[in-house]
Amino acid sequence: MRDRKIYILLTDTGTVLTRMIRLYTKKNYNHASLSLDSNLEEVYSFGRKRPRNPFIGGFVKEDITNGLLHNAECVIYSCTISQKQYEEIQAFLNEIESHEHSYRYNLLGLFAFMLKKEIRRKNAYFCSEFVATALTKGEIVQLRKPPSFVAPHDFEEVGDFQLEYRGKLASFYHNKNHSYQLSLSS
Template sequence: MEREKVYLLLTDTGTMFTRMIKLYTRKPYNHASIVFDQHFNEVYSFGRKRPRNPFIGGFVNEDVRQGLFKNARCAIYSFDATEQQIDKMKAFIHKIEMEKHLYRYNLLGLITFIINKPYQREHAFFCSEFVAQVLNKGGISQLQKPISLVSPNDLQNMKNLQLEFEGQLADLLDNETTNQVYPIIY
């Protein structure tokens, strides 16, 4: 059975909102996205719909070449998935995309996350909760906790991940033109 790479993009954009999250988590990355192509055009998450306002959020197809991502530090991990697994993950994302007006960023979920109480809201996700649900729909996830308590660090610690890149996201994207798409930087 043929397998393709799928990527997890973990970032630290350095905004005030992410610095507050980082104070609590004490982890280097506080935003998670799932990526379906090596050129980072299919990047999905739950986050800001308007870059200057962290409180207006929801489902986003992220453009990692501009806005908050321009100065972001990142870690990119890959895993192999079958065509069937990818189709299931993309179908779940497509359904949300078609109904994105119904979906919200799960601020309440961040509060219940802090107090370690699972709480799944309908039509609402925070970034790592969304990515965990996508992985679950594709039969990929082996996380041992409720999806509403999954952090970017939990995703980073999943088995069968391969570190592809760590450093400034802009450095990775600049290297696309030199055919050196994924230099691993420690």
């Protein structure tokens, strides 16, 4: 079995909600997503179901080619994983996707995070909680805190992840369409 790579995408979309979260975290990137392919053709997260309404959220397949993410500042990290780990994450994603209507955005959990209180809700995640859960289920990382306390910037400190790209997501997409593969840039 060959090793595979997964990708963590951290973004700053510049929305009102992101700016409010930034006031709290004092960090540049306040949204986390997960992708299983280097071109970021399928990017998964928990976020807005409708771009103009931050209150209707849940499991989303994000499109980096338009909308909120297209003009976002971002960093992309990769991690090499085994085929078994890849299959575990894929099974987790498939389970959520096949029961997508049962999953919600964990807005209550986000507020609990800010108050340093743990609230576990069935079938509800905020973005970094979702990514942390996927990485835990795939046995890729051993987190020092529960997924409900993981913030997007925490992924920048995980030793097994390598920085692949930093800049505008639109530039990444444009370069990708010109035979660009992820490569380290600052």
